[in-house]
Amino acid sequence: MFICLCNGIPEESIRQAVREGAHTLEDLSARLGVATGCGGCALLAEEIIDEVRAEMAAAQRRAA
């Protein structure tokens, strides 16, 4: 599913970028161009950041 329609950025690309260290909307904008057009994807992109970071934290807790 495309999250950023202006720039044709799919959800998995955003998830991968977060896993690789893009932990803010600004990081995603710089890395992928998320929310650099109309900005309509910004809230959804931030929700994905929160979701992936929560998944990463849970995985770290399980590994500890």
Ligand code: FES
């Ligand atoms: S949908 Fe992402 S900038 Fe427009």
